[in-house]
Amino acid sequence: MSKIELDKTDRKILAILQEDGRLSNQDVAEKVSLSPSPCLRRVKRLEEAGVIRQYVALLDADKIGLGLLAYVNVRLEKHSDPQGNSRIHPTSPRNDFALSVANWPEVVACYAMTGEMDFLLRVHVEDMDHFSRFMMATLLRHPAVLDVKSSFALQKIKETTALPLV
Template sequence: MADIELDAVDRRILAILQHNGRTPNQEIAERVNLSPSPCLRRIRRLEESGVIRGYVALLDPHKLGLGLLAYVNVRLDKRAGATGFAGATHAEQFRAAVQAWPEVVACHAMTGEMDYLLRVQVADMAHFSRFVQEQLLRHPSVVDVKTSFALESLKETTALPIG
């Protein structure tokens, strides 16, 4: 899908919605100097084009008992022709497994020595240990894992720098 053109009004609408996705259309329209109907049309265009992927509630992991944040670098077996269940490559199996692990809240394919970077949110070290030993290290393609734990969060945002 081609990128859509975003003008200054679109960017202001996006900034408002990034700050609070529940802002009423009437308020957004007033803040961007549009009437409600054209404002709503712009928002719908942004949604339909995929610029706005969805609306969510942001939860506090600590208040949910998920106080340990780990970043896990994973290296996979990359032997040529290595396949697992049903002819899927180890990488395909790993990507599917990550989708099923609720502790993994983000996964990125990486350049460099390691193949993937996982952001893992768990209750405590015992929970993390169970996840690593019972899920991650048991996966047939995983050959190396390196973990760093977050000591403190200095900045965490879902807002993108849209200008």
């Protein structure tokens, strides 16, 4: 993972696009005091370098009926492959779990973690019944899952997709 050099103008462009990815190139150019052509070249360079991964619409989970947010810590039976390597091995329980998670629509984020648990899942579901069905029929039925600990969001204090541009 190579880090790309970002100057002050690149950072301004990124901040503007993180706030509103639907702005036209003309609008972005005006906000950063550039003409449209050099602004577009900068945006294209940031896209090609992978700094800008994609443009998306962010949905309100409550308004589409996914009002329960859970964070689930998952511990698996084994932590490494048979040869003792710490990275995920193609035939390891960790890899099998990671491949399974990719097919579970309720899981919107999954991270391999340090500490006593192996993975942290962010799960959006309709309600507690939906969560219970997901746990009993999907997560707890996975052969590598040894233990889970769930926490539920009670109140949203801060939620952003914008990364700090220091």
